[in-house]
Amino acid sequence: MKIVKNWPRNIWSWIRQVSGDAAYENYLRSTRRVAHAEAEMARVDSRTMQAGCCSTRATSAQLLSRSEFYLDALRRRYSTVSRCC
Amino acid sequence: MKSLLKTILWTAIALAGAGALAAIAFERREPLNAVWFVVAALSTYLVAYRFYSKFIAAKVLALDNTRATPAERLEDGHDFVPTSKWVLIGHHFAAIAGPGPLVGPTLAAQFGYLPGTLWLIVGAALGGCVQDFIILFCSIRRDGKSLGQMAREEVSKRGGMIALLAVLAIMIILLAVVALVIVKALKESPWGTFTLAMTIPIALLMGIYLRYVRPGRVLEASLGGVALVMLAVVSGQWVNASPVWSSAFTFSGPALALAIIAYGYAASALPVWLLLAPRDYLSAFIKVGAIAALAIGVIFVRPTLEMPALTRFVDGNGPVFAGKIFPFCFITIACGAISGFHALISSGTTPKMILRESHARTIGYGAMLMESFVGVMAMVAACALQPGVYFAINSPAGIVGKTADAAAATIRSWGYALDPQTMSTLAQRVGEHTLLDRTGGAPSLAVGMAQIFSGTIGGERLLSIWYHFAIMFEALFILTVLDAGTRVGRFMVQELAGHVWKPLGKSGSTTGILATSALMVGAWGYFLWQGVQDPLGGINSLWPLFGIANQLLACVALVVATTILLKMGRARWIWVTLAPMLWLVAITMTASYQKIFSANPRIGFLSQAKVLAAQISSGAIPAEKIAVTQRLIFNNRLDAAVTATLAVMILVLLVEAIGEWIAILSGRKPAVLHESPYVATKWAEGGD
Numbered sequence: 130m131k132i133v134k135n136w137p138r139n140i141w142s143w144i145r146q147v148s149g150d151a152a153y154e155n156y157l158r159s160t161r162r163v164a165h166a167e168a169e170m171a172r173v174d175s176r177t178m179q180a181g182c183c184s185t186r187a188t189s190a191q192l193l194s195r196s197e198f199y200l201d202a203l204r205r206r207y208s209t210v211s212r213c214c
Numbered sequence: 215m216k217s218l219l220k221t222i223l224w225t226a227i228a229l230a231g232a233g234a235l236a237a238i239a240f241e242r243r244e245p246l247n248a249v250w251f252v253v254a255a256l257s258t259y260l261v262a263y264r265f266y267s268k269f270i271a272a273k274v275l276a277l278d279n280t281r282a283t284p285a286e287r288l289e290d291g292h293d294f295v296p297t298s299k300w301v302l303i304g305h306h307f308a309a310i311a312g313p314g315p316l317v318g319p320t321l322a323a324q325f326g327y328l329p330g331t332l333w334l335i336v337g338a339a340l341g342g343c344v345q346d347f348i349i350l351f352c353s354i355r356r357d358g359k360s361l362g363q364m365a366r367e368e369v370s371k372r373g374g375m376i377a378l379l380a381v382l383a384i385m386i387i388l389l390a391v392v393a394l395v396i397v398k399a400l401k402e403s404p405w406g407t408f409t410l411a412m413t414i415p416i417a418l419l420m421g422i423y424l425r426y427v428r429p430g431r432v433l434e435a436s437l438g439g440v441a442l443v444m445l446a447v448v449s450g451q452w453v454n455a456s457p458v459w460s461s462a463f464t465f466s467g468p469a470l471a472l473a474i475i476a477y478g479y480a481a482s483a484l485p486v487w488l489l490l491a492p493r494d495y496l497s498a499f500i501k502v503g504a505i506a507a508l509a510i511g512v513i514f515v516r517p518t519l520e521m522p523a524l525t526r527f528v529d530g531n532g533p534v535f536a537g538k539i540f541p542f543c544f545i546t547i548a549c550g551a552i553s554g555f556h557a558l559i560s561s562g563t564t565p566k567m568i569l570r571e572s573h574a575r576t577i578g579y580g581a582m583l584m585e586s587f588v589g590v591m592a593m594v595a596a597c598a599l600q601p602g603v604y605f606a607i608n609s610p611a612g613i614v615g616k617t618a619d620a621a622a623a624t625i626r627s628w629g630y631a632l633d634p635q636t637m638s639t640l641a642q643r644v645g646e647h648t649l650l651d652r653t654g655g656a657p658s659l660a661v662g663m664a665q666i667f668s669g670t671i672g673g674e675r676l677l678s679i680w681y682h683f684a685i686m687f688e689a690l691f692i693l694t695v696l697d698a699g700t701r702v703g704r705f706m707v708q709e710l711a712g713h714v715w716k717p718l719g720k721s722g723s724t725t726g727i728l729a730t731s732a733l734m735v736g737a738w739g740y741f742l743w744q745g746v747q748d749p750l751g752g753i754n755s756l757w758p759l760f761g762i763a764n765q766l767l768a769c770v771a772l773v774v775a776t777t778i779l780l781k782m783g784r785a786r787w788i789w790v791t792l793a794p795m796l797w798l799v800a801i802t803m804t805a806s807y808q809k810i811f812s813a814n815p816r817i818g819f820l821s822q823a824k825v826l827a828a829q830i831s832s833g834a835i836p837a838e839k840i841a842v843t844q845r846l847i848f849n850n851r852l853d854a855a856v857t858a859t860l861a862v863m864i865l866v867l868l869v870e871a872i873g874e875w876i877a878i879l880s881g882r883k884p885a886v887l888h889e890s891p892y893v894a895t896k897w898a899e900g901g902d
Binding site for chain 2 (some may be wrong): 143144145146147148149150152153155156157159160162163179195196198199201202203204205206207208209210211212213214
């Protein structure tokens with residue numbers, strides 16, 4: 130029943146994801162997730178090794194604005210083979 | 215009980231598929247309905263996906279959902295982004311589906327529907343899907359490394375270099391051949407040219423909107439763009455009807471070729487947000503919509519296939535392209551059955567976004583099955599035409615003659631009914647001046663698609679709109695391939711040129727961008743110009759070259775996959791990749807040999823050059839045409855040299871790989887895998 134009730138929303142969400150319309154939201158979510166994981170790791174590190182400096186990910190960089198992210202994503206996508214014959 | 219029901223269900227699906235395939239293969243009494251093709255394809259795909267891909271996933275690759283994928287370990291919000299498999303399969307399918315699965319089967323329809331259909335279905339299930347799936351898996355296990363990097367690390371440094379050169383070669387020939395398809399579709403067609411020309415300002419408008427007005431709002435910009443494109447398609451009829459506008463948008467083949475070369479240069483050098491990206495969004499929307507509409511239309515209209523199962527041209531003397539079924543059917547249909555180019559996508563962005571290893575099966579194997587289905591639909595659309603009409607559209611004037619009467623007489627002499635009036639009436643119905651000498655596959659596919667679409671919506675009244683919609687859809691995404699391919703090719707040339715002179719290698723240097731863009735556009739532009747000048751239509755020589763280059767890349771991918779399987783200790787299962795690889799080596803080597811050395815001047819480049827040289831010596835060529843003929847001789851020799859280079863590359867790669875395999879199997883060399891170390895997933899382990 131829940132699936133039937135939610136299908137228009139699910140289809141809309143799928144279309145936004147596939148078309149790339151939701152790319153910026155994904156980026157924000159992903160960056161928050163990574164930052165959270167880093168904070169967790171730093172807390173564990175500080176307890177076990179007294180050093181919260183060992184993360185390998187560079188997520189402390191500033192978040193990109195929607196416009197900056199759009200340009201960055203295009204640059205990445207079209208620097209490699211993105212469309213087939 | 216549940217298991218018994220499953221067994222009954224799968225047995226029924228397998229029997230339905232076998233029955234439909236048998237009908238396609240053996241029924242000769244009356245024309246077949248398209249439903250047989252849909253049932254045969256879908257049943258085979260279901261069985262192949264359920265059993266063969268599952269076997270590969272479980273036994274051959276031993277996919278491990280407890281292992282963290284690069285998207286989890288290296289998540290950065292940019293390249294490495296964990297993505298749902300149902301979203302990723304959409305991205306992956308949109309990336310692999312290009313003009314190839316539409317044009318290839320349309321051209322191969324000259325043999326009849328049987329050889330191409332069987333190759334599309336069987337080739338995909340046992341070859342193309344396996345390649346895409348396994349390369350995707352290999353790249354996932356190597357942090358999303360590219361095919362070239364994997365070839366260098368797992369096979370040899372030379373293998374990596376061959377992969378790089380193969381990619382560049384295929385890129386140049388691909389861009390030339392797809393540009394030629396557009397030229398052939400749009401020459402002397404004001405309606406089609408106007409519609410395609412309008413997509414440029416529409417894309418620019420979208421680019422400015424997406425950059426400055428509402429950054430990144432792809433959906434709203436694309437929907438607006440699609441609406442404007444539809445308006446352009448409909449408005450094209452008034453352009454066509456107006457003597458002034460009609461002549462303004464009427465171009466000859468050479469003029470269109472020059473315009474496309476200039477466009478390719480501009481698109482490659484302009485900022486990506488301005489033209490390339492918005493055109494890509496526009497094209498992706500229309501592509502997916504048109505392919506879905508074609509599949510629904512075929513099921514709804516259920517057209518009867520007028521083309522016989524096998525035509526007389528299985529003897530190798532076909533007017534569309536010369537050569538026998540083996541190897542040319544398998545070279546002509548690449549993308550719908552197996553395409554090396556897909557290995558670049560499977561080792562590109564997709565492996566960096568996959569959530570779990572098990573998703574590689576749905577995305578790698580599943581998306582290729584969808585592409586194969588697109589190929590089958592294109593075959594149905596082409597074969598639904600009367601054979602006489604199909605050959606009149608796809609045969610060059612050099613073979614059937616320049617007038618409707620001459621073409622009809624030649625085609626009737628082949629045993630296919632056609633009167634000259636039929637072609638002029640059909641051209642009028644679709645809003646064209648003529649449909650004769652429209653080689654390249656796109657116009658005949660558009661006529662087939664228009665008949666199917668108008669059978670669903672609008673009837674005869676909308677036939678011309680549907681025809682131009684189909685032409686616009688094909689030309690639009692061919693131009694996208696042209697834009698994106700020229701740009702990537704430019705980066706490759708820049709990388710290579712940087713070794714010669716450092717400033718050229720700097721990605722931001724204006725001189726470097728302009729010079730390498732010119733080199734790349736000059737390379738494919740030369741082959742395009744050659745195709746436009748070719749009296750046999752150009753497709754006859756360029757499409758097989760493209761097929762050979764594409765299958766060469768598939769050989770590289772399967773060699774890499776086989777080497778990795780050996781190193782993983784799966785020697786008993788290497789037939790999974792070895793068998794399609796050997797088949798590809800057989801077809802590419804045979805095709806290369808025939809294209810170079812065949813005594814038939816329509817097949818062999820060297821013999822065609824010899825015939826032309828003999829004509830000059832005997833004085834059969836008028837003085838004013840000697841320069842052109844000498845250029846044709848040079849072009850034929852150049853094509854022979856390119857084909858020979860591709861064949862030598864295959865042989866060198868094979869020798870390298872076989873040496874590596876023997877060393878590993880005999881224990882002389884340790885089997886060192888270059889996989890990333892195992893890291894357990896932190897996300898709900900084991901689930902799907």
